[in-house]
Amino acid sequence: MLKDSSSPPKRSSHITALDGIRGIAILAVMCFHFDFGNPHSFADTLWVRLMGIGWAGVDLFFVLSGFLITGILLDAKGSPGYFQNFYMRRVLRIFPLYYGYLFLTIWIMPFLLGKSLPEWSILRAHQVWLWTYLTNVLLSGPTDWDMLAPGASLFWSLAIEEQFYLVWPAIVWLCRRKSLLRISVALIIAPPFLRWLWILRTGDWHGAYVLTPMRMDTLALGAVAAILFRDQRAWLARIARPTLLASGAVFVLMLAVLGFWTPDQPVTAVLGYSIFALMCAALIAEVVCNKGPLRRLCEIKPLRFFGKYSYAMYVLHPFFRWVLIKRLDLGGRIPFWVGTQLPARVAILILGCGLTSLAALASWHLYEKHFLNLKAFFPYWQRVSPQELERSTTLGVEPRVKEDLIS
Numbered sequence: 001m002l003k004d005s006s007s008p009p010k011r012s013s014h015i016t017a018l019d020g021i022r023g024i025a026i027l028a029v030m031c032f033h034f035d036f037g038n039p040h041s042f043a044d045t046l047w048v049r050l051m052g053i054g055w056a057g058v059d060l061f062f063v064l065s066g067f068l069i070t071g072i073l074l075d076a077k078g079s080p081g082y083f084q085n086f087y088m089r090r091v092l093r094i095f096p097l098y099y100g101y102l103f104l105t106i107w108i109m110p111f112l113l114g115k116s117l118p119e120w121s122i123l124r125a126h127q128v129w130l131w132t133y134l135t136n137v138l139l140s141g142p143t144d145w146d147m148l149a150p151g152a153s154l155f156w157s158l159a160i161e162e163q164f165y166l167v168w169p170a171i172v173w174l175c176r177r178k179s180l181l182r183i184s185v186a187l188i189i190a191p192p193f194l195r196w197l198w199i200l201r202t203g204d205w206h207g208a209y210v211l212t213p214m215r216m217d218t219l220a221l222g223a224v225a226a227i228l229f230r231d232q233r234a235w236l237a238r239i240a241r242p243t244l245l246a247s248g249a250v251f252v253l254m255l256a257v258l259g260f261w262t263p264d265q266p267v268t269a270v271l272g273y274s275i276f277a278l279m280c281a282a283l284i285a286e287v288v289c290n291k292g293p294l295r296r297l298c299e300i301k302p303l304r305f306f307g308k309y310s311y312a313m314y315v316l317h318p319f320f321r322w323v324l325i326k327r328l329d330l331g332g333r334i335p336f337w338v339g340t341q342l343p344a345r346v347a348i349l350i351l352g353c354g355l356t357s358l359a360a361l362a363s364w365h366l367y368e369k370h371f372l373n374l375k376a377f378f379p380y381w382q383r384v385s386p387q388e389l390e391r392s393t394t395l396g397v398e399p400r401v402k403e404d405l406i407s
Contacts, residue, residue: 017287020298021064022307026314027353028057033154033321034352036331041340051349053261056276058157059218061314063280065161066222067229073172074230076380085378086169092378093311096371097363098158101315102130105150119149130155133162140207149326151318156210158315163212164219181227187220188274196270205264217274221281229288237289244282250275312360312368320355324348 032054039045076082106127110120126148129138136156139145145153172180195208208214228236254272255261263269287295297303306313324330325348334344 015288016304017295017298018064018068018284019307020300020303021060021284021287022310023303023305024298024307025057025060025064026306026310027303028054028060029314030054030317030353030356031349032057033151033317034324034349035345036325036348037341039341041342043340043342044345047342047345049260051345053255055263056261059273059277060280061157062160062215062218063222063225063277064284065164066219067226067281067284068222069165069168070172070223070226071229072380073169074177074226077172079380081378082173083169085380087165088378089375089380090165092371092374094158094162097312097315097368098155099131100367101319102127102152105152105319106130109150123148123152133159135159136163136210136212139210141202142204142206146326150322154314154318160210160212160215160219164216168219168223177227177231181224184220184223184227187216188224189217191215191217192270192274195273199266199269205266205269208269209263215273218277218280221277222284225281225285229285233289236285240282240285240289244279244286247275247279247282251279306357309357309360309364312363313356316359316363317352317356320352320359324352 031051035048035051039048073082073086076086079085106120106123110124126138129135130148130152135148135153136159139153139156171183175183191214195214198208198211198214199205225236251272254267254275258265258267261268261272263273265272283294286292287298330348330351331341331344334341334347
């Protein structure tokens with residue numbers, strides 16, 4: 001049978017610019033975590049304030065996750081193995097590296113480096129929170145975030161992601177698009193009030209920062225963008241850029257007024273998280289809907305490289321941060337230059353990012369990809385519309401129903 005060139009094309013689900021957005025997010029996080037100490041000069045202060053914004057890279061990850069996961073679930077809804085395939089693909093993507101890292105840091109490294117280090121006993125005492133993806137609950141009260149060495153306290157964000165994965169597929173399955181949109185909007189509106197009540201009652205910001213109900217606005221904004229991208233793409237394309245400019249202007253104004261963008265500021269915790277998340281959602285919408293300089297920026301190879309290996313970098317970089325800054329204390333060992341530590345700060349950032357990148361490459365090619373190859377046994381399948389089925393039957397070609405979505 002001749003292949004008809006007018007047959008329905010297979011829709012490409014991989015948007016390369018989103019790899020670039022992942023790259024921006026992981027670079028922001030590493031810029032924040034590979035900085036050290038208090039500034040000693042004006043140049044140091046400027047650098048610390050610029051790098052200090054990087055903590056919000058996690059929020060960009062949250063919004064992107066809400067966008068991608070909701071899109072995957074919407075496209076796979078009604079297909080055979082909806083829940084099984086989603087969860088198995090998540091397990092293959094996330095668990096091997098995460099649990100492998102925990103095994104190495106909790107059991108192997110203490111044996112190799114010496115069990116007398118106090119960090120190991122503290123880490124082992126709290127390990128159940130890590131194994132069960134409840135690190136965010138552990139850290140929700142006033143506590144020393146450095147107690148879970150080497151850097152395991154940073155896994156609170158992975159706990160939020162996993163808790164989101166547990167409930168969101170069922171919500172998408174049970175709800176029609178309009179109902180899902182209403183629920184997502186409600187989840188955007190509620191968290192600022194929850195954060196305000198939490199801080200008012202406890203006087204502490206940690207729970208407002210790390211507990212999943214408090215951060216659902218970031219994930220829900222991504223979900224709204226995913227729904228609109230499928231149902232009202234032209235309208236989303238029109239509002240993306242104005243929304244990005246408006247939210248960006250408010251964000252810059254907050255920076256100017258507050259002087260320093262940190263997650264513990266009450267204004268930032270109550271309103272700032274949502275404003276930044278709205279800016280991230282608008283950025284994603286602009287990149288996926290419109291051609292322009294932002295999409296071209298996100299498609300450059302360096303950003304896409306960091307985006308491709310971003311998960312491994314996020315999991316592994318706390319170890320190198322702990323080694324370079326906590327154990328070796330390079331920030332204190334590198335001498336000042338003309339009264340500033342700026343060269344040392346730049347050097348540690350480059351060294352940390354370089355070591356993390358090499359480790360992520362090794363992890364991907366020697367370890368992770370062998371698990372990822374197993375995803376082929378759990379493919380996503382998109383339902384065939386009656387129109388496509390009729391068109392394919394008329395043309396005498398097979399309907400193209402397999403949809404291998406980005407994960």
